[in-house]
Amino acid sequence: MNNPSSQPNGLNPQGRRAIEIVNAGLARRYRKERRFRLYGISAILASLLFLSFLFGSIISKGYSAFQQTFIQLDIFFDPAILSQESLSTANYPGIVKQSLRQMFPEVKSRQDKRMLYRLVSSGASFQIRQMVLDSPEMIGQTLQVWVIADDDIDMLEKGHFDLEAPEGERRIKDIQLAWVDRLKKESRIEKRFNRILFTAGDSREPELAGILGAVAGSFYTLLVTLLLSFPIGIASAVYLEEFATQNRWTDLIEVNINNLAAVPSIVFGLLGLAVFLNFFGLPRSAPLVGGLVLTLMTLPTIIIASRASLQSVPPSIREAALGIGASKMQMVTHHVLPLALPGILTGTIIGMARALGESAPLLMIGMVAFIVDVPGGFTDPSTVLPVQIFLWADSPERAFVERTSAATIVLLAFLIIMNASAVYLRKKFERRW
Amino acid sequence: MTVDVKTTAGVSGIGQTGRILYDRESRETVGEPFVEGARMTCRGVNVYYGDKHAIKNVALDIGRNEVVAMIGPSGCGKSTFLRCLNRMNDTIDTCRVEGEITLDGMDIYGKEVDVVPLRAQVGMVFQKPNPFPKSIYDNVAYGPRIHGLAQNKVELDEIVETSLRKAGLWEEVKDLMTHPGTGLSGGQQQRLCIARTIAVSPEVILMDEPCSALDPIATSIIEDLIDELKQQFSIAIVTHSMQQASRVSQRTAYFHLGDLIEVGDTAQIFTTPRHQLTQDYITGRFG
Ligand SMILES: Nc1ncnc2c1ncn2[C@@H]1O[C@H](COP(=O)(O)OP(=O)(O)OP(=O)(O)O)[C@@H](O)[C@H]1O
Ligand SMILES: [Mg+2]
Numbered sequence: 001m002n003n004p005s006s007q008p009n010g011l012n013p014q015g016r017r018a019i020e021i022v023n024a025g026l027a028r029r030y031r032k033e034r035r036f037r038l039y040g041i042s043a044i045l046a047s048l049l050f051l052s053f054l055f056g057s058i059i060s061k062g063y064s065a066f067q068q069t070f071i072q073l074d075i076f077f078d079p080a081i082l083s084q085e086s087l088s089t090a091n092y093p094g095i096v097k098q099s100l101r102q103m104f105p106e107v108k109s110r111q112d113k114r115m116l117y118r119l120v121s122s123g124a125s126f127q128i129r130q131m132v133l134d135s136p137e138m139i140g141q142t143l144q145v146w147v148i149a150d151d152d153i154d155m156l157e158k159g160h161f162d163l164e165a166p167e168g169e170r171r172i173k174d175i176q177l178a179w180v181d182r183l184k185k186e187s188r189i190e191k192r193f194n195r196i197l198f199t200a201g202d203s204r205e206p207e208l209a210g211i212l213g214a215v216a217g218s219f220y221t222l223l224v225t226l227l228l229s230f231p232i233g234i235a236s237a238v239y240l241e242e243f244a245t246q247n248r249w250t251d252l253i254e255v256n257i258n259n260l261a262a263v264p265s266i267v268f269g270l271l272g273l274a275v276f277l278n279f280f281g282l283p284r285s286a287p288l289v290g291g292l293v294l295t296l297m298t299l300p301t302i303i304i305a306s307r308a309s310l311q312s313v314p315p316s317i318r319e320a321a322l323g324i325g326a327s328k329m330q331m332v333t334h335h336v337l338p339l340a341l342p343g344i345l346t347g348t349i350i351g352m353a354r355a356l357g358e359s360a361p362l363l364m365i366g367m368v369a370f371i372v373d374v375p376g377g378f379t380d381p382s383t384v385l386p387v388q389i390f391l392w393a394d395s396p397e398r399a400f401v402e403r404t405s406a407a408t409i410v411l412l413a414f415l416i417i418m419n420a421s422a423v424y425l426r427k428k429f430e431r432r433w
Numbered sequence: 434m435t436v437d438v439k440t441t442a443g444v445s446g447i448g449q450t451g452r453i454l455y456d457r458e459s460r461e462t463v464g465e466p467f468v469e470g471a472r473m474t475c476r477g478v479n480v481y482y483g484d485k486h487a488i489k490n491v492a493l494d495i496g497r498n499e500v501v502a503m504i505g506p507s508g509c510g511k512s513t514f515l516r517c518l519n520r521m522n523d524t525i526d527t528c529r530v531e532g533e534i535t536l537d538g539m540d541i542y543g544k545e546v547d548v549v550p551l552r553a554q555v556g557m558v559f560q561k562p563n564p565f566p567k568s569i570y571d572n573v574a575y576g577p578r579i580h581g582l583a584q585n586k587v588e589l590d591e592i593v594e595t596s597l598r599k600a601g602l603w604e605e606v607k608d609l610m611t612h613p614g615t616g617l618s619g620g621q622q623q624r625l626c627i628a629r630t631i632a633v634s635p636e637v638i639l640m641d642e643p644c645s646a647l648d649p650i651a652t653s654i655i656e657d658l659i660d661e662l663k664q665q666f667s668i669a670i671v672t673h674s675m676q677q678a679s680r681v682s683q684r685t686a687y688f689h690l691g692d693l694i695e696v697g698d699t700a701q702i703f704t705t706p707r708h709q710l711t712q713d714y715i716t717g718r719f720g
Pocket of ligand 1: 482505512513525
């Protein structure tokens with residue numbers, strides 16, 4: 001080999017073996033990789049930390065709302081009071097008060113009596129009424145009944161009450177504390193699972209307030225959103241991706257869809273107010289309108305996710321279908337859509353989860369009203385979970401603080417279920433080709 | 434040997450065997466592009482991708498029960514030309530096809546022509562095996578199903594079986610009918626795709642480098658299969674392997690930068706090419 005320009009194998013122009021240069025740089029390359037991994041791990045740890053902080057604070061504040069204090073009363077179903085013309089309009093508060101008076105015969109003054117009555121919730125009389133209506137044969141008997149305690153007593157039992165404060169500033173006076181102590185000694189005070197939280201609508205009384213109305217409102221709203229945004233979103237994505245010819249119009253549409261996805265959600269609320277309520281005259285505070293507004297908000301997300309998912313279906317599958325004589329529609333429905341469906345579903349669920357957590361646009365269309373009744377349909381006035389959280393967070397009573405957190409826990413649980421099912425669906429239907 | 438070209442202006446010299454070799458600059462098609470009773474005829478076909486002129490004024494016939502091989506350097510337009518024959522180019526927005534292509538005398542680019550029945554008549558096998566991510570049975574049954582070729586399940590079963598038999602795959606998969614087609618080996622997948630194509634009983638089968646992803650054994654199985662299939666179908670095959678072209682085809686067409694340079698009897702093309710470019714290509718000077 002006498003050609004001077006030719007190099008022996010494995011030697012570079014400087015006469016060093018290439019492998020030596022590679023080895024020299026190796027340590028630096030690995031250092032870089034280690035540093036990158038470190039960054040990644042610390043980023044994940046930081047977000048986990050914040051997440052656990054969030055969950056920790058919400059759960060520690062909210063878990064106590066899943067329990068509620070009850071007081072056992074000896075209720076005499078007094079025929080004198082209940083022999084009225086109608087059982088449903090009888091003086092049930094009177095029955096509760098009578099039984100309290102009998103249990104604390106030493107209470108004489110009017111003011112003290114009023115304080116005594118305040119130990120139990122105003123919901124107690126509704127409870128008695130329901131019992132009587134369910135089984136009128138109770139009339140004349142004396143039964144031991146657990147009735148709901150007032151929210152102040154509930155807070156006291158849960159330790160959220162500041163006993164150090166001077167009596168004048170306390171909502172529970174010393175005399176009431178003494179009564180509570182006596183009830184406790186007789187084991188007539190007990191904390192039980194708070195069913196009301198899950199079975200009642202909103203209320204001014206924290207101990208009677210529940211999230212069922214908001215959950216039902218969210219359900220109807222999301223149902224409208226899903227029924228509208230899923231088919232419209234898929235149809236738009238399929239049309240844009242498979243049928244529309246790429247030109248300036250489709251570019252314009254694409255830019256606008258991406259824009260809509262970034263528009264602050266309150267703007268959709270304003271739009272809904274102007275269009276659905278003021279122009280079309282649809283009912284205020286109704287899940288139907290809420291669903292329409294959230295559809296506008298969710299559509300871009302679903303369209304973008306569906307288009308990405310359609311794009312990821314390999315062109316060879318399309319060619320195979322077309323090459324055999326499938327029409328474009330058959331190609332889409334038989335092959336492309338089934339393959340794109342997991343991605344579309346994931347996008348839809350993530351969009352729905354966003355819609356579930358959305359409150360701002362719904363404030364604009366009046367879903368922020370105080371509504372006691374659980375909505376039974378799409379046009380009943382209602383509110384939704386995040387708005388309920390907002391409403392409760394705004395209430396002065398101490399007992400609403402823990403209910404706010406409890407409603408947040410429920411909302412988070414729904415969100416976790418939805419997002420987990422998105423992951424599950426993706427894993428389950430993921431195909432390889 | 435007669436030289437039946439319209440012009441002799443491009444004659445560049447006399448080869449060692451006394452042949453006339455056409456000059457490298459000459460772009461007239463040399464040889465016999467036309468056959469008696471052709472199944473498909475192409476006249477003056479031009480294809481553009483936007484401004485790019487990908488196929489330049491090509492005329493070629495595909496006869497009955499023959500295999501036409503298309504060879505040429507990469508990027509010369511073989512796939513483009515092949516995809517004109519069943520209008521697969523329609524799916525590319527920028528692609529424009531001019532000229533006349535007929536199938537059994539009918540202009541396939543005519544206004545009233547529907548591509549769905551056309552593609553049922555002119556089937557296509559692609560370079561990369563592309564079975565549907567469905568069962569083997571459904572892969573083959575898909576075409577007959579959408580075209581309504583079978584009246585009932587028994588007939589459909591029969592079509593599936595005969596197609597798989599013709600594709601030489603039946604013995605290997607007859608117990609795996611419900612298994613996914615994508616789970617087969619590459620060569621099996623390609624034969625599955627061939628079975629899928631012949632299940633709709635096309636008249637012409639287009640194959641774009643059907644063996645480029647396969648090993649020699651799978652390749653020879655498919656070459657035997659092509660030999661079988663030509664009893665029944667007309668076949669146009671694009672290939673980069675000149676051995677393959679000479680093994681399976683009766684006629685060979687050599688493309689160069691969008692021009693059809695030379696067409697002729699396969700044996701003649703590979704032994705005594707009449708165009709300098711063809712000779713350069715088959716002797717391995719470029720491409
Ligand atoms: N979709 C397309 N858009 C624009 N130009 C294209 C497109 N497809 C092919 N071309 C161009 O057309 C010419 C012919 O391409 P074609 O795929 O037909 O070549 P080929 O002969 O099949 O090559 P190969 O042997 O590598 O497959 C090439 O120059 C290519 O760049
Ligand atoms: Mg090609």
